Amino acid sequence: MKNKNKLYIIFMVLVLLMDQTVYAQQNKISRSNLRARIPFENDNGAIILTVKINGNPRPLKLLFDTGADGMAVSQHLADEIGLKVSRKQKASVVGGSVDISVSEGNVVRLDSFDLPNQSIAIFKEMDKGADGIIGNIITRNYVTKVDFDKKELSLYDFDGYEYDQNGTAIPVSFPSGLFIIPGILSVTSGQSHPANFVFDTGAAYSLICFRPFVKKNRLLVSGFKPEYNGSTTSMGLTTPTFTGKAFSFSFSDMPAIKDMPVTLMAGGGQSEDWNPGFDGSIGARLISRYNFTINLRKKEIHLVANKSYAYPNDFVIGGYLFGFDHKGNLLVQGVTAVENQNMSLKKGSSVTTLNGLSPQLLLKENKRLKALLNLPEGSKYVIESVHDGQAFKDVITK
Numbered sequence: 001m002k003n004k005n006k007l008y009i010i011f012m013v014l015v016l017l018m019d020q021t022v023y024a025q026q027n028k029i030s031r032s033n034l035r036a037r038i039p040f041e042n043d044n045g046a047i048i049l050t051v052k053i054n055g056n057p058r059p060l061k062l063l064f065d066t067g068a069d070g071m072a073v074s075q076h077l078a079d080e081i082g083l084k085v086s087r088k089q090k091a092s093v094v095g096g097s098v099d100i101s102v103s104e105g106n107v108v109r110l111d112s113f114d115l116p117n118q119s120i121a122i123f124k125e126m127d128k129g130a131d132g133i134i135g136n137i138i139t140r141n142y143v144t145k146v147d148f149d150k151k152e153l154s155l156y157d158f159d160g161y162e163y164d165q166n167g168t169a170i171p172v173s174f175p176s177g178l179f180i181i182p183g184i185l186s187v188t189s190g191q192s193h194p195a196n197f198v199f200d201t202g203a204a205y206s207l208i209c210f211r212p213f214v215k216k217n218r219l220l221v222s223g224f225k226p227e228y229n230g231s232t233t234s235m236g237l238t239t240p241t242f243t244g245k246a247f248s249f250s251f252s253d254m255p256a257i258k259d260m261p262v263t264l265m266a267g268g269g270q271s272e273d274w275n276p277g278f279d280g281s282i283g284a285r286l287i288s289r290y291n292f293t294i295n296l297r298k299k300e301i302h303l304v305a306n307k308s309y310a311y312p313n314d315f316v317i318g319g320y321l322f323g324f325d326h327k328g329n330l331l332v333q334g335v336t337a338v339e340n341q342n343m344s345l346k347k348g349s350s351v352t353t354l355n356g357l358s359p360q361l362l363l364k365e366n367k368r369l370k371a372l373l374n375l376p377e378g379s380k381y382v383i384e385s386v387h388d389g390q391a392f393k394d395v396i397t398k
Helices: 002-026 075-081 211-216 359-364 366-373
Strands: 034-039 041-043 046-053 060-064 071-074 087-093 096-110 113-123 132-134 143-147 152-156 168-171 180-186 193-199 207-209 226-234 237-251 257-265 280-282 290-295 300-305 315-317 320-324 330-335 350-354 380-387 390-397
Touching: 034 113, 071 075, 075 096, 075 113, 207 237, 211 257, 226 257, 315 366, 350 359, 359 366
Parallel strands: 060 132, 071 113, 193 280, 207 257
Antiparallel strands: 034 152, 041 046, 046 060, 046 096, 071 132, 087 096, 096 113, 143 152, 143 290, 168 300, 180 193, 180 237, 207 280, 226 237, 237 257, 290 300, 315 320, 320 330, 330 350, 350 380, 380 390
């Protein structure tokens, strides 16, 4: 009887130890203090935070931009909310540099969490779509976890933090307040170009290569086939670009991505003499396929594929750029040619069918989308869409 009791006690101890081990594994993150859990809006991969400054009741929509060192708003908005200028200086932007003012000693509120004593750059012009940007002032001070599936940005203390999901931690460097990741770009088969890229949630691309890198490696004249040309604008400075498909792209030890959209900066203006110190940016259209955690103390970014990871890449049909959002809706991302006034398609239109096939079916059976995109010249695409609550039907000839 005594032996049975002893065995029972040993068994219970082992069960308790196993339960504690499982609990510890499931709650690794509990050893680090959670400072804030902040909801955000997902605008086609762009992380939009609601912010208030210096107790002003006006809610501002700021883009969380890891391609920026600090915060920035336009001169017009700064005047409206009463920011006081402390000094003036030059600031580096994509394509060159511009003159700015700086307001110091501001209190920035994210949901119910305050960031005190913040400097805010004031630009004469800002890109449309948000009230401003908030950059790595967050990641400098906290482990920053972005969950696109939950639409939450969480801040933790560095001490004791452990990742709570399986994934891949990639090493980064942090010169000049930006996260730099090594990568390899093959614009065409048989050509590999090692490069250093900014992890840039503020770039509305999958990948953009800056002018010095493009020029050095002759990327625009080495077999690259642009699907459309456009421009990139940063804080009022505009630079021409060409966009097409790269044969492959990989960064750090992550798997290579085939036929990925890549944007190459062309020459002109300040971009010819601009030397940013890195070769391009990995942008929001690629980054948003992962839930990620930035841990500056460890100098790494932890990536976990989210539900949009396997979605098809953005594609172009007849002067319109299409892409899937995180919910699986097929949207018009933009217009890549002179807008046809006879067409009903607009930026933001939600496609309901493409040649009779629903977006849900195209997501489920990716081969069908590939077959559509490979139709011969002269083929017609019948696109049914909804915009501002109204249904439309357009026909595009390839």
